[in-house]
Amino acid sequence: MHKDLEEAYHFIFEDELLEEINRFGSFSKFNADDIILDIGDRLTKMPLLITGAVKILREDAEGNDLLLYFLERGDTCAMTLSCCVGDRKSEIRAVAETATSLMMIPIEKMETWTAKYKSWRNFVFQSYHERLSEMLTTIDTIAFLNMDKRIFKYLQDKAKINQNENIAVTHQEIALDLHTSRVVVSRILKKLEIEKKIALFRNQIKVLEL
DNA sequence: ACATTAAGTGATT
């Protein structure tokens, strides 16, 4: 039994299910910035996040990315859940935010486990629910909040996920994730710095208000 | 010393 797997999921799943996950799943590791799942990929496995964090991005017609949300330990990708039902392709891109380890589960197991384990059913339903609310939050943020709040939320999320108030990121990278321009990011960050919410360094930002 | 990359800023739309 994988130690990390047990640690991350033994509160959620019964032992019997954990052992099945351990037996049928394949353990895989990714480095930061590795693409775990790309747009158009066929989904044959469903990932359970064990350690690390993953960012989920949507892409527009011109190939510009837009951050939807972050996934942390104990989360799974709702995209895979919905795609496993039919034989669909991924409509999102999943990129490792930090070094990440996953348990890849063959989708055939989905059905049998859904019938067999109550904890699995609960997990799937709850994951769906969480992703949906997360998504609504994101929509609210994009539609109703101004860019400075969006950027500040992004920094807070990133600090939380990396468990470090110092974030190694360039203004350009933020601009790409939030689908805006570098100049706008620079100006807003400057404003946030004057408001004492963050401190700016080259290639690094420190979040002062968490 | 020079080139490259990141970040700051005014002006315009």
Added chain:
DNA sequence: AATCACTTAATGT
């Protein structure tokens, strides 16, 4: 908020 044009600062070779 986006874009352009330009400057300044930091970093790599």
